[in-house]
Amino acid sequence: MNARTNKGGTDVAGSRPVRDEDTFDAAAMAAWLAENATPGSTKAELSAVPDVRQFSGGVSNLTYLLRYPGGDLILRRPPKGTHRKGAHDMGREYRIQTQLGQFLPYVPRTVALCEDPTVIGTPFYVMQRLVGPIPRKDLPRGLVLDREQTAALCHNVIDLLVHLHVVDLAATGLGDLGKGDGYVRRQVEGWSERYRRARTWNVGSCERVMRWLADNQPVDRPHTLVHNDFRFDNVVLDPEDPTRPVGLLDWELATVGDPMMDLANGLGYWIQADDGRHMQAFRRQPTHLPGMMTREEVVEYYCARTGTRVTNREWAWYQVFGLFRVAVIAQQVYQRYLSKQTTNKQFRFFGIAVVLLELRCRSIIRATGRTAPEIADAQVGKQPCP
Structure with a gap:
């Protein structure tokens, strides 16, 4: 190796x-x-x-x-x-x-x-403390992976989410974290409210995005435990085999809800090699490396492992929600920075990220009105995760 x-x-x-x-x-x-x-x-x-x-x-x-x-x-x-x-x-x-x-x-x-x-x-x-390197914007200093090893790491990280989503919810005793039917609606309403409350003068209104999300909600899927902050920089790797994760951190937002929203939330941070230079400036994980799956490939792999089926139009909704949610989080932090509740200078450009994310959401929304290849029409999901 x-x-x-x-x-x-x-x-x-x-x-x-x-x-x-x-x-x-x-x-x-x-x-x-x-x-x-x-x-x-x-x-x-x-x-x-x-x-x-x-x-x-x-x-x-x-x-x-x-x-x-x-x-x-x-x-x-x-x-x-x-x-x-x-x-x-x-x-x-x-x-x-x-x-x-x-x-x-x-x-x-x-x-x-x-x-x-x-x-x-x-x-x-x-x-x-779980001991091991954590992939952040780039791989940890001194850690070098070739394309095949990077691909193995990528698949193994997505498997963490797969394994979480197939846990027996009743056995964990955490079922009371959920509020029953209406999870999708509550998420749309809650994150829309947070954005309106955190909005500052120098970012867009996101009203078109929020209205589209409210008007095009998918039907609630069977609920599972969801992490709600699934990113590479919350993953700890095995020091002896850094293609193998040994830990998943930051369970602050975990709850019971729609697993496809959990996947979409994670992919909201997924900046791949062919994304534009402006999005690359806000990359926070090494998903641009040769060997990393694209966002579409991640969806296909996840669906194959879990037996999930999703149409392209459904996934467009999930994708917009995931990006919008990241925009809300960035805006909340940006508001804290502007109000001097934090002095961390890395937050001073978060307003630009919010604007870029809104534009990306609107681009996906426009594309739903045109013919596009179907992710789910391939009917992936023939090998569910045991």
Whole structure:
């Protein structure tokens, strides 16, 4: 195998000193964790105060590296500022990982949940750190994959989503995360409302896109567990075989709903090699590499693995929704940046991304009025995932 990983040094890729606005009392956290960690959940020496670093990726909950003697842990907490009702629910995220982790080995093991905001200023939870490289905008430094290895990685990452969608929902005890029929409608209404609330003067209204999504909703499919933030930069790879994922992170938005929307949400971030230079500027994962599937190929592969059938017109709707949802997330972060709730300079160009995503949605909508090749008319899905 030609894959190479850099095992030298002690720094964890993607971590950096904690930004001033995101600091917390590490001693207070350490004292609480020493008293409340689930017995046997970690080998870290919790009597010490850890060295704390912050992961620079992510635009929602904040993620920190806790470097203890004997092992590393991960802490998750909400950002400062005003949050919409139900957002950044640490207890919910902790529960999902704890219960789902009994069925999927790539869910990080939880250590402790603190719902008392007086300890560090917000609720937080701690989990084990999964060791391995994480693909972000590019492959980690020192990791080289040829075309065949990249193709294997791509298929294996999509299989994580496949395996999540075929989990026995009742057995996990997480069925109450769902609200029953009307999931598609609730998603359209909810994300449309969020966009209108977060819109700033220098981005488009997206009203045409939101109206089209509302008027052309597909019928609800059978519900499954959905991750709702499925991207390469939430995947941890095996250090010995970086074509094989060993972990899936960031379960903040996980719920019960339409699995095709979950796939579309993930593909909203999927910028492939033939996308224009303006979209390439906002690429956040290495989906442009030789050997990566195109978006259409991902849909075909997923459908073949799950036995799903979807028409081209249905997929156009899902695709527009996935792109619009990414636009809403980008706009929410951009609004926070403009209102100085965050000083992270990587967010200053997110308004441009919102404009580009709206244009892309409108282009797909226009194409639905013209004859186009059918994805689903090939009737893929002859080899369902066991």
